[in-house]
Amino acid sequence: MKKVTVTVPATTANIGVGFDCLGAALTMANEFQFVVVDHDPKLKIIVEGEEAHKVGLGENNLLYRSLVQFYQHIQQTPPHLEITIKLGVPLSRGLGSSATAIVAGLLGANNLAGNPLSQKEIMEMAIAIEGHPDNVVPALLGNCLLSVEDCGTWQITSIPWHQDIIPIVAIPNFELSTREAREVLPAEYTRSDAIFNIARMGLLIRGLETNNPQWLKTALADKLHQPYRQKLITGYQKVEQAALAAGAYGMVISGAGPTLLALANPERVEQVVKSMLEAWNSIGVASQVRSLAINPSGAKVV
Structure with missing residues (x-):
């Protein structure tokens, strides 16, 4: 056998x-x-x-x-x-x-x-x-x-991913299909949106390597997919506000969603996890929030 x-x-x-x-x-x-x-x-x-x-x-x-x-x-x-x-x-x-x-x-x-x-x-x-x-x-x-x-x-x-950048995943109890998440995306983008993302891609790579807080906060913005997908994720803005207030560098959609990914330094991880969990709980969405590693x-x- x-x-x-x-x-x-x-x-x-x-x-x-x-x-x-x-x-x-x-x-x-x-x-x-x-x-x-x-x-x-x-x-x-x-x-x-x-x-x-x-x-x-x-x-x-x-x-x-x-x-x-x-x-x-x-x-x-x-x-x-x-x-x-x-x-x-x-x-x-x-x-x-x-x-x-x-x-x-x-x-x-x-x-x-x-x-x-x-x-x-x-x-x-x-x-x-x-x-x-x-x-x-x-x-x-x-x-x-x-x-x-x-x-x-x-x-x-x-x-390179700096060891002091901790990925935190906030996983809600509802699903979102990749097909649905792709259907909301536009067929064309403006030149300014393309430049916005190109610049931040370079900054993200350097931010992940160096653990530069300001670079990461700026680089985690996006104009190609996240602005269109946010509306598919119940409580997105509330959870994002909670993560940032707790000290996260920023928050993004993990893949097509609905899981949300926050990045934080080790000292802020516990509070970020707690705050994201409480934010979804406050609007009746059950979730699990976990700090992981690469x-x-x-x-x-x-």
């Missing part, structure tokens, strides 16, 4: 101005166990965790579809499998739950097939399935990464 276990971290994408190209791996993860069996059915999926009832158990499951796509790529037939999914990343909350499934499906398949593809090839397949790199690349590789397409190839660079290693295969 062949068995492989893949652990894939949650991710926070965009970080404000890095729309569809910047993301970071976090210390929160999903675990996927693949066991090859010699009997029918050809697929059995078991899901454990608070939101297990929301995960499909058939061949349309994103994890399994990614695995099948891998085997199609290498022109082989997938083995019969029993797959166990242990959920640690909330679903449809802007923390890269779909990216964990894609990366795990590809890594699990690659291992079961004898590792015919390189990490770079796995990464390119993951980007093609997801449609953009901001979640799947850091989920696979870890750290905070900038992904740039160049004539069909990808240039990936690590963005995951430096990305997905792991055992």
